[in-house]
Amino acid sequence: MTDETTVVEFKGVTKRFKLPRAGFFGGSRCVTALDDVSFKVARGTTLGVVGESGSGKSTLARILLRLETPSAGTVEVVGQDLFALSLDELRALRRRVQAVFQDPYGSLNPRQRVGSIVVEPLVAQGQRDKLALRSRAQELLAMVGLPERALGQPVHEFSGGQRQRIAIARALSVKPELIVLDEPTSSLDVSIRAQILNILKTLQRELRISYVFIGHDLQTVRFMSTTLCVMYFGRIVEIGPAAEVFACPAHPYTGMLLRIARSRDAIVPAPVGEPPDPVTPPQGCAFRSRCQRATSVCETLEPPLRGVGGAHHYAACHNAGARVNSLAR
Amino acid sequence: MNAELLKIEGLSVTFRGARNDLYALRDVSFSIGGGEMVGIVGESGCGKSTLLAAVSRTLPASAKIDGRIVFEGTDLTALSETAMRQMRGRKIGTIVQNPMTALDPLFTIGNQIEEVLKHRAGAARESVGRLALDALQSVQIAAPKSRLKQYPHQLSGGMRQRVLIAMNACCRPKLLLADEPTTALDVTVQESILQLFQAIRHEQGASIILVTHDLGVVRKLCDRVLVMYAGRIVEQGQVPDVFDAPMHPYTRALVRSIPSGNDHPDELYAIPGQVPDLTRNIVGCAFAQRCEIATSRCHQHTPDLTGPDLRRVACWEQPRHD
Numbered sequence: 202m203t204d205e206t207t208v209v210e211f212k213g214v215t216k217r218f219k220l221p222r223a224g225f226f227g228g229s230r231c232v233t234a235l236d237d238v239s240f241k242v243a244r245g246t247t248l249g250v251v252g253e254s255g256s257g258k259s260t261l262a263r264i265l266l267r268l269e270t271p272s273a274g275t276v277e278v279v280g281q282d283l284f285a286l287s288l289d290e291l292r293a294l295r296r297r298v299q300a301v302f303q304d305p306y307g308s309l310n311p312r313q314r315v316g317s318i319v320v321e322p323l324v325a326q327g328q329r330d331k332l333a334l335r336s337r338a339q340e341l342l343a344m345v346g347l348p349e350r351a352l353g354q355p356v357h358e359f360s361g362g363q364r365q366r367i368a369i370a371r372a373l374s375v376k377p378e379l380i381v382l383d384e385p386t387s388s389l390d391v392s393i394r395a396q397i398l399n400i401l402k403t404l405q406r407e408l409r410i411s412y413v414f415i416g417h418d419l420q421t422v423r424f425m426s427t428t429l430c431v432m433y434f435g436r437i438v439e440i441g442p443a444a445e446v447f448a449c450p451a452h453p454y455t456g457m458l459l460r461i462a463r464s465r466d467a468i469v470p471a472p473v474g475e476p477p478d479p480v481t482p483p484q485g486c487a488f489r490s491r492c493q494r495a496t497s498v499c500e501t502l503e504p505p506l507r508g509v510g511g512a513h514h515y516a517a518c519h520n521a522g523a524r525v526n527s528l529a530r
Numbered sequence: 531m532n533a534e535l536l537k538i539e540g541l542s543v544t545f546r547g548a549r550n551d552l553y554a555l556r557d558v559s560f561s562i563g564g565g566e567m568v569g570i571v572g573e574s575g576c577g578k579s580t581l582l583a584a585v586s587r588t589l590p591a592s593a594k595i596d597g598r599i600v601f602e603g604t605d606l607t608a609l610s611e612t613a614m615r616q617m618r619g620r621k622i623g624t625i626v627q628n629p630m631t632a633l634d635p636l637f638t639i640g641n642q643i644e645e646v647l648k649h650r651a652g653a654a655r656e657s658v659g660r661l662a663l664d665a666l667q668s669v670q671i672a673a674p675k676s677r678l679k680q681y682p683h684q685l686s687g688g689m690r691q692r693v694l695i696a697m698n699a700c701c702r703p704k705l706l707l708a709d710e711p712t713t714a715l716d717v718t719v720q721e722s723i724l725q726l727f728q729a730i731r732h733e734q735g736a737s738i739i740l741v742t743h744d745l746g747v748v749r750k751l752c753d754r755v756l757v758m759y760a761g762r763i764v765e766q767g768q769v770p771d772v773f774d775a776p777m778h779p780y781t782r783a784l785v786r787s788i789p790s791g792n793d794h795p796d797e798l799y800a801i802p803g804q805v806p807d808l809t810r811n812i813v814g815c816a817f818a819q820r821c822e823i824a825t826s827r828c829h830q831h832t833p834d835l836t837g838p839d840l841r842r843v844a845c846w847e848q849p850r851h852d
Contacts (some may be wrong), residue, residue: 253716254687360804361574390573390743395787395800402797417716420789424798439640461717466770468724468750475686 206380208411209265214274216260219421220480226236232479234260235271236435242428244378245409249421249443251458255476258415262383265413266300267291279378296326299372303384304366309356316352319370326375341370345400360490362393369400375406382414386421398424422474423447428513432453434476434487435508440513447480451509451516453492486519493522500526535737536585536705537561541597543580550809556761558597559835564704565735569748569769571784572758575805576739581758582707585739586624587614601705619650623698623736627710629690633682639693640678643700651701659705665696669726688719695726699734706730706738712747720813724751727753730804744804754840757781758814760806767841776841780817786837815846823847 216235223230228522235257238337242248247408254259262274263269267283276283279297286294299322302308309318319341320334329332338348365385372380382401386394398421404410416422418458422429429443431452439452461469477483477490486504489495498519543555555577562568570578583589585599587606599606601622606614618624626632634642643662647653652660666674669692682690698706708727714718724747730736740752747754748769752771755772757765757780765778776782786799803820806812815821818828827846835844 269800357592362804391745391784392573392787392801393804395789395798398789399797399800419717424789424795457718462720465746468728469721470725475688 204386207241208244208278209240209248209413210277211238211240211261211475212275212277213236213263214238214264214271214276216257216264216269217272221504230480233435233482234479235264235482237274238435238437239274240430240437240440242379242411242413244411245405246427247405247412247414247425248428249422250413250415250430251417251422252432253314253417253432253476255479256432258432259383260379260435261432262308262413263413265381266298276372283293292326295322296375297378298381299375299377299379300381300383301365301368301372302387303387304363305388307370311357312355314353314355315347315359315367318356318367320374320452322375337374341374344373344404345370360393362389362396365389365393365397365401367369367399369404373404375409377410380415382412384416384500385414386417387416394421401425420456433457434479434482436487436517437515438488438518439516441509441511441516444446445511445514449510451514451519452488454488455516457491458466486517496520533564534561535564535566535602537598537600538581538585538597539600541581541584541595541599542597543584544594545590546592546594547809550623552809553811554593555584555807558758558761560756560766562705562737562739564715564737565731566754567731567738567752569752569755570622570739570741570758571743571748572753573743573805575760575808576758577761578758579709582624582709582739582741585705586618586622586707588624616715619646619698620732621631621704623697623701623703623706625691625694625706625708625711627713628688629694629700630682632694633690635682638679638681639685643678643693643697646697647700658807661700665694665700667694668699668729669693670722671696688715688723691715691723692726695730702734703736706736708738708740710742711740712839713742713744720747726838727751745773745788751816757784760811760812760814762768762844763835763842764817764845765843766835771841777841777848778817779823779847781822783820815844 214235215237217231218235220230238261240248250258250261260269264271268318271286278294281294316338322332322337323337333495342349342351347366348364356367359367375378386397389397405412414422414425425444426443429441429446431438431439431454433454439446439455446455450459485501486499489499504517504519506517509516509521539559541555541558545552545554558581567834570581572578595607631671634655640662643665644658647658648655662678663674666677671677671689671692712723715723727738731738740748742748752769755766755769756763757778759780765772765781772781773785776785783801787801789798801820806816806819814829814831815833818824833844833846835842837843
């Protein structure tokens with residue numbers, strides 16, 4: 202049962218991808234992209250998801266948009282079981298959940314005019330009134346700070362930052378309750394990135410939209426997030442109120458990310474190695490090969506997420522406690 | 531600073547287009563000493579990648595080049611293609627953003643490193659196998675022996691970038707051109723790649739030009755920084771000076787617009803407007819349209835890059851040094 206303020210709830214979501222057999226006589230292999238992931242997003246807040254490539258953050262977004270079906274677990278979006286919906290019900294839900302992707306060159310048709318792009322979701326929902334569509338398009342452009350004359354221009358005349366504004370305007374057209382933002386500013390220049398992040402924040406304040414904001418840049422995700430979720434190797438290794446996770450990270454991986462993000466003048470001594478091979482996952486904690494505090498228990502037992510310190514702050518580390526505060530310094 | 535290795539004088543690059551020409555670089559001059567690590571920062575379209583391509587002479591045929599690029603006393607713009615090919619790889623190395631474009635997907639890592647060793651580094655045939663192994667070890671690739679037998683697609687992005695760095699390093703280039711070398715990588719991998727650049731510079735004394743839009747990377751790695759805007763250098767100086775006390779309004783705005791993570795504002799500083807159209811002839815300062823302190827002079831006359839030797843800024847509203 203989800204209460205009214207919960208917009209998204211993941212319960213034990215797991216996604217395995219089957220790989221081709223290793224040779225003719227090889228057994229079947231699979232990769233666990235997402236492993237037992239649970240979280241909630243409250244209305245009007247942002248869940249920020251950070252992690253490296255292969256951490257499962259994009260799989261999470263794709264499941265939330267029903268572009269992938271989970272192997273186990275349930276996903277509830279605005280109180281409905283996402284994978285039990287009929288096609289008609291799904292169409293109705295698309296009104297309430299929208300997405301903005303990383304590459305505004307790939308996600309917008311370059312030949313289409315801006316005026317028709319931004320109201321396309323409305324047309325797909327059955328809106329046919331030309332006048333209403335036009336005035337909505339004008340409204341949307343104003344919301345993202347584009348001039349009205351942009352309406353008649355084709356997309357290829359716009360820069361990356363402007364295109365991302367168009368993509369945001371399109372997502373807003375149906376007045377969604379949730380927008381999934383998958384690295385929306387990663388391909389943009391710093392000065393433009395700040396413009397887009399400010400627009401997103403203002404819109405959230407005014408329209409009480411919830412965001413699931415996926416990124417790899419900790420500073421950017423921190424700026425946007427109410428709750429911060431750190432992923433590693435398909436699992437949530439730490440989740441909690443963004444300010445608290447930043448102030449006292451409980452998982453050594455979060456600590457490492459923070460040290461890198463905070464060190465302005467010096468290179469942070471390289472963390473040894475890279476994430477393990479997902480086809481042959483290690484026993485125990487997946488981070489132990491790069492962890493300086495790993496002990497024998499980390500080699501055998503996968504650490505569960507458990508409460509650390511403050512309310513709603515959880516970390517999956519055998520050694521997590523209040524004292525890891527020093528890690529971030 | 532050691533003796534001058536590279537001197538660029540009045541470099542302009544114009545791309546000839548069907549409808550209009552694009553002025554990508556406009557009268558750029560600077561020099562780099564031996565063993566120096568210089569960062570070039572700026573937004574997309576500011577000309578930073580064009581500048582690197584001009585130095586390695588890999589610009590497309592539609593580019594018209596004016597000015598001089600003097601490397602160890604030789605003007606590269608006047609060099610024949612054959613002579614230039616001798617420079618590339620041997621004396622001037624290149625590291626690109628996406629290593630997959632520089633590695634051949636059909637050959638093993640070992641093949642490709644050995645090829646470089648034989649044809650560019652002049653290693654003897656019987657020693658290349660051992661040298662290739664050393665090369666992979668020097669960039670901290672675990673289990674290098676088995677990696678030599680693998681193909682590029684079997685390696686992670688960070689690993690591929692290491693291989694590319696190893697291939698460059700084994701030729702001991704005097705100058706290494708790195709175009710956004712860590713942009714496609716995860717933050718934790720980025721740090722270890724930056725360490726490799728530091729090592730190459732300390733061990734081989736190579737000069738490195740690092741082009742990036744990430745100010746953080748330059749701050750961590752470089753001695754000196756050039757800030758570019760719309761095809762021109764607008765500010766240059768030692769890294770701490772430029773980042774802690776930026777003089778050009780554009781540099782100031784860039785530094786301000788990065789979320790710091792420590793303080794948590796409700797709004798980030800954003801530079802209003804956008805970069806000018808480079809197909810037009812820009813009158814006055816190119817940043818004037820977006821600048822908070824621009825005066826009528828800024829809109830009419832282009833400021834020169836002036837100042838004491840290492841610290842220069844192109845802005846009318848700064849204390850003049852001439």
